[in-house]
Amino acid sequence: MIKTKNLNLLNNKNIQEAYNNKAIEVLNLRKIYRNKKTIEEVKAVDGISFSVKQGEIFGLLGPNGAGKTTIISILCGLISPTEGDAYVEGHHIKKDLKKIKELIGVCPQQAAIYQYLNAKENLELFGKLHLVKKEDINKRMNMFLNLLGLSESSKRKAKHYSGGMIRQLNLIMALINDPPILFLDEPTIGMDPRVRRTTWNFINSLKQKDITVILTTHYIEEAESLCDRVAIIDFGKLIAIGTPKELVEKYHSEDLEEVFLNITGRRILEGF
Amino acid sequence: MNFRRVSAFMTIQFKSLIRVPSALCMILLLPVVLALTFGLLFGSIIIDETGLTVFEFLVPGVFAISALYMAMPVSYSFAEDREQGMLKRIKTTPTTALEFIMSHIISNIGMAIIQVAIIALICYLLGYRPVGSAVNIISAFIFMIIFSLSTIGFGLITATLAKNAKTAAGIIWIFMLPQQMLASGLYPLPNEAEMISKFMPLYYATDALTKLFNGGSLGELTIWWDLIVLTIFSVILVIVGILLFKKYGK
Numbered sequence: 001m002i003k004t005k006n007l008n009l010l011n012n013k014n015i016q017e018a019y020n021n022k023a024i025e026v027l028n029l030r031k032i033y034r035n036k037k038t039i040e041e042v043k044a045v046d047g048i049s050f051s052v053k054q055g056e057i058f059g060l061l062g063p064n065g066a067g068k069t070t071i072i073s074i075l076c077g078l079i080s081p082t083e084g085d086a087y088v089e090g091h092h093i094k095k096d097l098k099k100i101k102e103l104i105g106v107c108p109q110q111a112a113i114y115q116y117l118n119a120k121e122n123l124e125l126f127g128k129l130h131l132v133k134k135e136d137i138n139k140r141m142n143m144f145l146n147l148l149g150l151s152e153s154s155k156r157k158a159k160h161y162s163g164g165m166i167r168q169l170n171l172i173m174a175l176i177n178d179p180p181i182l183f184l185d186e187p188t189i190g191m192d193p194r195v196r197r198t199t200w201n202f203i204n205s206l207k208q209k210d211i212t213v214i215l216t217t218h219y220i221e222e223a224e225s226l227c228d229r230v231a232i233i234d235f236g237k238l239i240a241i242g243t244p245k246e247l248v249e250k251y252h253s254e255d256l257e258e259v260f261l262n263i264t265g266r267r268i269l270e271g272f
Numbered sequence: 273m274n275f276r277r278v279s280a281f282m283t284i285q286f287k288s289l290i291r292v293p294s295a296l297c298m299i300l301l302l303p304v305v306l307a308l309t310f311g312l313l314f315g316s317i318i319i320d321e322t323g324l325t326v327f328e329f330l331v332p333g334v335f336a337i338s339a340l341y342m343a344m345p346v347s348y349s350f351a352e353d354r355e356q357g358m359l360k361r362i363k364t365t366p367t368t369a370l371e372f373i374m375s376h377i378i379s380n381i382g383m384a385i386i387q388v389a390i391i392a393l394i395c396y397l398l399g400y401r402p403v404g405s406a407v408n409i410i411s412a413f414i415f416m417i418i419f420s421l422s423t424i425g426f427g428l429i430t431a432t433l434a435k436n437a438k439t440a441a442g443i444i445w446i447f448m449l450p451q452q453m454l455a456s457g458l459y460p461l462p463n464e465a466e467m468i469s470k471f472m473p474l475y476y477a478t479d480a481l482t483k484l485f486n487g488g489s490l491g492e493l494t495i496w497w498d499l500i501v502l503t504i505f506s507v508i509l510v511i512v513g514i515l516l517f518k519k520y521g522k
Binding site for chain 2 (some may be wrong): 076078079098101102106108110111112113114115116117121123124126128129130131140157173177
């Protein structure tokens with residue numbers, strides 16, 4: 001339930017239901033970094049508002065440095081916004097951070113795993129940190145490792161894994177607590193096409209479990225094949241939002257890359 | 273505070289020690305080598321009329337230096353966790369900073385007990401017999417446990433200053449080397465140097481161990497003074513370490 005001040009004023013039952021259906025609500029979010037020496041300001045996130053429905057895969061698409069990771073970092077409590085509000089499952093990001101941390105799974109952009117532990121030990125640790133029962137940890141662990149084909153190597157130390165395996169382990173560590181909200185920050189970066197495809201199928205399968213996924217990416221194909229809706233971000237601003245199909249039609253484009261080009265005059269993957 | 277989380281961290285800290293041999297060497301092999309070297313080389317050299325050997329004179333310092341070296345893997349581990357993004361990831365879970373730090377404190381205390389037991393055994397096998405009762409030995413253990421807390425503080429401060437784990441391994445010497453040189457009791461010092469050493473926690477650990485191993489009684493005010501000052505040093509270092517690491521350790 002969204003705890004916005006104005007919610008009580010909403011009498012229309014349909015509007016109330018629409019609000020209740022929101023897993024995430026972001027309201028005029030700003031994050032400004034100030035350099036104390038040069039007094040220079042960098043607007044990492046500049047007045048962004050959007051909402052994400054329950055069970056939706058929502059993509060934040062934009063070039064490197066657009067502000068995608070900053071938005072996710074604010075929503076999962078790693079950094080505080082300079083201005084604005086955000087709610088995760090109705091909990092305010094500043095006032096109810098403890099509750100939010102119980103409800104989320106976070107797959108960071110930099111694969112964060114203990115290299116001297118094997119896959120099972122890494123998963124077990126994060127299950128315990130979320131106070132998941134041992135039998136549930138084992139059940140989920142075996143299921144995820146099987147789904148991604150990591151079962152055979154699950155007892156090898158992570159330092160011996162390939163880059164793709166490390167990224168896959170990084171992803172399933174975010175799921176061990178069976179979170180209703182999942183943040184995936186560039187989850188397939190550095191994966192080869194085959195592993196990326198397996199990972200996409202895996203992320204798509206999360207829809208059946210009604211998990212809400214917020215995914216950042218700068219891969220057009222990833223956003224088009226995974227996301228129900230996409231928000232295109234550039235220089236910290238939200239420049240377009242909608243389903244991939246809606247955006248392509250609205251801007252008379254071939255794909256999302258062209259949408260971005262039409263709106264900003266430059267390409268998402270410029271310089272690559 | 274949830275003890276399941278604390279024990280989960282302690283389990284991985286233990287596994288890291290077992291699986292990263294350099295850390296285990298620093299904590300266990302170094303004191304063994306020190307004790308064996310001093311015992312075998314200086315076990316029969318008498319330095320005063322009471323029959324005290326050089327080895328017996330050095331034993332309290334061996335205990336203290338060994339505990340001091342625990343700051344090295346602690347600082348490395350904090351800096352490495354931050355460098356690899358583990359601290360950020362842990363921060364997105366319901367884990368509190370207190371649970372994380374507490375796990376390190378308990379692990380360090382556990383390691384200090386194992387370390388002291390191993391050194392005590394080696395020294396005993398080399399013929400060292402401390403003067404004093406079982407109470408003195410237990411008190412020595414307590415002093416080492418309290419001193420091991422200060423190594424957490426040194427570790428956190430170092431991890432705050434260091435940009436990565438490799439730099440942390442170098443920076444920790446800023447805290448370790450002066451204490452080893454001035455406060456370990458291994459080297460005879462001029463008065464001025466001894467004055468400086470009184471600003472170091474290792475001085476109070478070494479001083480107390482020397483008194484306890486030489487038959488000092490717990491009734492002696494100086495031993496209690498050592499205990500109070502060492503406890504204050506350790507608590508302040510841990511608190512300062514936590515505050516600095518929280519504010520600047522990102």
